[in-house]
Amino acid sequence: MDLSGDTLFYIIGGLAFLVIAGLGIALTADSGDGKAAKRAKQLSAGQLGNRPGKARTDDVNSARRKQTQQMLNKLRAQDVQRRKSLVANDIQGRLNQAGLGISPQTFWIMSIIMGLIITALVWYSGAEGPPPVKGIHIKSRPGMLIIGALVGGIGFPRWVLNFLTKGRTKKMVHQFGDGIDIIVRGVKSGLPLSECLQIIATESPAPLGPEFQQLTDNLKMGTDMDRALQMFYKRIPLPEVNFFVIVLTIQSKAGGNLSEALGNLSAVIRSRRMMREKIKALSSEAKASAMIIGSLPPAVTVMVYLTTPEYITVLFTTSTGHMILGMAAGLMFTGITVIRKMINFDI
Numbered sequence: 612m613d614l615s616g617d618t619l620f621y622i623i624g625g626l627a628f629l630v631i632a633g634l635g636i637a638l639t640a641d642s643g644d645g646k647a648a649k650r651a652k653q654l655s656a657g658q659l660g661n662r663p664g665k666a667r668t669d670d671v672n673s674a675r676r677k678q679t680q681q682m683l684n685k686l687r688a689q690d691v692q693r694r695k696s697l698v699a700n701d702i703q704g705r706l707n708q709a710g711l712g713i714s715p716q717t718f719w720i721m722s723i724i725m726g727l728i729i730t731a732l733v734w735y736s737g738a739e740g741p742p743p744v745k746g747i748h749i750k751s752r753p754g755m756l757i758i759g760a761l762v763g764g765i766g767f768p769r770w771v772l773n774f775l776t777k778g779r780t781k782k783m784v785h786q787f788g789d790g791i792d793i794i795v796r797g798v799k800s801g802l803p804l805s806e807c808l809q810i811i812a813t814e815s816p817a818p819l820g821p822e823f824q825q826l827t828d829n830l831k832m833g834t835d836m837d838r839a840l841q842m843f844y845k846r847i848p849l850p851e852v853n854f855f856v857i858v859l860t861i862q863s864k865a866g867g868n869l870s871e872a873l874g875n876l877s878a879v880i881r882s883r884r885m886m887r888e889k890i891k892a893l894s895s896e897a898k899a900s901a902m903i904i905g906s907l908p909p910a911v912t913v914m915v916y917l918t919t920p921e922y923i924t925v926l927f928t929t930s931t932g933h934m935i936l937g938m939a940a941g942l943m944f945t946g947i948t949v950i951r952k953m954i955n956f957d958i
Contacts, residue, residue: 707846709775710818718768726764733759779818780849784884786819787851791877798870804859805830822847836863851880894954901950908943 702715711718733755790811797807805827812824822843829839840856854876862869915923926932 704845705772705776708779708848709772710779710821711772711775718772722764722768725767726760726762729759729763729767730756780847783818783822783847784849784851784880786815787849787855788877788880788884790815790819790823791855791873791880795870795873795877798873804869836860851883854879897950897954901947901954904950905943905947908939 702718706713706715706718793811793814794804794807797810798804802810808823808827808830812820812827814820815823825846826839826843829842830836834842837860840859844852844856855873858869858872858876861867862872912923926936
């Protein structure tokens with residue numbers, strides 16, 4: 612077919628128009644995939660498009676989550692504040708936690724006597740000991756007397772008090788599960804809670820028996836259950852005792868199956884004790900290594916001083932030696948602190 616020049620020009624122009632129109636429609640059309648991508652983008656940005664009901668629901672859920680988080684933060688702050696208030700900062704509270712039936716005046720008198728004894732021993736060892744080396748013994752004698760008085764009057768009594776407190780706390784943890792089992796059996800057999808507490812106070816050995824005896828005495832004197840339990844927890848600030856106080860407080864206010872709740876608590880306490888013993892067994896090797904590593908520098912220093920004192924007294928008589936001793940003490944303190952953080956676990 613013979614096409615003229617004008618006809619061919621019109622055909623090419625129409626085809627070009629169709630091609631351009633098709634490309635424009637293809638580029639501007641909102642396909643299903645485009646809608647899905649736009650919807651995903653809105654969801655990722657937290658927008659809900661044309662669904663106001665869903666938007667209101669998500670807003671309510673977000674506000675609820677925020678309120679719940681604020682409530683949890685408030686409860687944590689209250690628990691921290693309560694724990695700080697229960698810490699025994701006075702000597703009387705520490706004596707009660709250690710199970711010592713003495714007054715603070717007696718404790719301070721015994722501390723002063725111990726300080727005088729240690730100071731006298733340091734004085735006697737300095738007077739009758741070996742001759743001084745390069746004057747170091749004479750120069751350090753007043754300082755040694757002051758250190759001996761501080762150690763004997765403050766350090767050693769506090770160490771004994773902490774040692775007795777830890778020993779009593781350990782016994783209490785081992786006995787507390789058995790005491791809760793007594794309450795569970797008594798409640799199941801029909802006995803009231805006060806009678807179960809009295810049985811523990813009468814039949815259990817120290818320190819569990821005397822502490823429950825004081826608890827029952829407070830209840831008999833008219834103290835309400837909440838205050839008596841808080842006083843009990845203040846004397847023995849343990850997590851197990853805290854759980855026990857919470858269970859009894861909730862049961863006294865809201866009711867419920869006390870035997871089942873205390874049975875579950877007994878299982879939790881025994882599981883915690885087993886976990887604590889397992890951790891102690893696994894970390895015993897690391898603790899022994901830490902003790903050996905920490906005791907080596909002082910032991911070597913003492914042995915060198917006893918064998919060749921002229922060799923080591925340079926550290927105590929020169930400024931360079933003092934600087935080296937200070938650096939060594941800082942490094943030892945840092946190392947012992949790091950090792951202690953690595954091998955101590957709190958459950």
